[in-house]
Amino acid sequence: MLEVQKLSMRFGGLLAVDQVSLDVQEREIVSIIGPNGAGKTTVFNCMSGFYKPTGGKILFEGREVQGKPDYKISRMGMVRTFQHVRLFTQMTVVENLLVAQHRHLNTNMISGLLGTPNYRQREQKALDRAAYWLERVGLLELANRDAGNLAYGQQRRLEIARCMVTEPKLLMLDEPAAGLNPAETKELNQLIISLKEDYNVSVVLIEHDMSLVMDISDRINVINQGKPLASGTPEEIRRNDDVIKAYLGEA
Numbered sequence: 001m002l003e004v005q006k007l008s009m010r011f012g013g014l015l016a017v018d019q020v021s022l023d024v025q026e027r028e029i030v031s032i033i034g035p036n037g038a039g040k041t042t043v044f045n046c047m048s049g050f051y052k053p054t055g056g057k058i059l060f061e062g063r064e065v066q067g068k069p070d071y072k073i074s075r076m077g078m079v080r081t082f083q084h085v086r087l088f089t090q091m092t093v094v095e096n097l098l099v100a101q102h103r104h105l106n107t108n109m110i111s112g113l114l115g116t117p118n119y120r121q122r123e124q125k126a127l128d129r130a131a132y133w134l135e136r137v138g139l140l141e142l143a144n145r146d147a148g149n150l151a152y153g154q155q156r157r158l159e160i161a162r163c164m165v166t167e168p169k170l171l172m173l174d175e176p177a178a179g180l181n182p183a184e185t186k187e188l189n190q191l192i193i194s195l196k197e198d199y200n201v202s203v204v205l206i207e208h209d210m211s212l213v214m215d216i217s218d219r220i221n222v223i224n225q226g227k228p229l230a231s232g233t234p235e236e237i238r239r240n241d242d243v244i245k246a247y248l249g250e251a
């Protein structure tokens with residue numbers, strides 16, 4: 001489904017990502033791990049169209065997407081969350097999910113102004129999807145609260161719901177467990193597995209919480225100082241000497 005081939009990203013004199021390759025198959029959870037500053041988020045930023053990589057290719061369902069604008073990539077079915085939550089804090093919870101769908105579908109403004117039956121039908125569907133995902137992530141009761149007033153863990157769940165209402169094929173999660181308490185992390189663990197098993201979504205995960213990574217990943221890619229260090233199953237990664245050294249070096 002996704003193939004990243006020899007991706008590189010240079011910022012002036014700094015080669016933040018150096019020939020990183022990885023692939024994601026359908027219904028797979030693939031993690032990217034590595035010490036701080038390893039280049040993980042930069043890989044995500046290239047994949048999601050925030051940066052135009054300086055080298056390499058990114059193929060999504062066989063089509064090259066590197067350098068395409070983010071809205072085009074997300075319309076193809078690749079959507080992401082951010083390391084630091086980015087919601088519309090002054091809007092209500094449900095409005096956040098409606099806006100996400102409008103932006104995604106590029107709804108025609110004229111048909112909106114005229115309120116055509118087709119438009120109304122689409123609006124109803126958007127509302128149904130929003131309600132469905134709010135229920136799914138346990139936020140339905142808070143639908144009319146301002147998103148900015150939610151607790152941090154709730155905001156993180158809303159971010160995932162905001163991605164899911166656009167019915168993605170591939171979901172990219174940037175440190176979704178950061179700042180969550182153990183109970184919330186456990187819920188997140190189950191939610192991510194369910195996205196794969198019940199909704200056929202593939203997931204690429206950047207995460208520092210190793211127990212979460214080891215628990216839910218089908219495969220793991222390790223990068224260190226921008227370079228690929230290892231890839232394999234959680235068991236293979238756990239036993240890999242280079243990986244152990246890189247992490248000990250950080251500690």
Ligand SMILES: Nc1ncnc2c1ncn2[C@@H]1O[C@H](COP(=O)(O)OP(=O)(O)OP(=O)(O)O)[C@@H](O)[C@H]1O
Nearest residue numbers: 011014016034035036037038039040041042043083
């Ligand atoms: N826009 C940018 N301009 C210049 N340098 C950047 C830019 N974005 C990232 N970098 C640098 O690229 C390197 C990799 O950063 P990146 O954020 O991808 O690492 P990371 O693995 O996601 O780290 P962390 O786990 O701390 O989030 C760092 O040295 C960072 O300072």
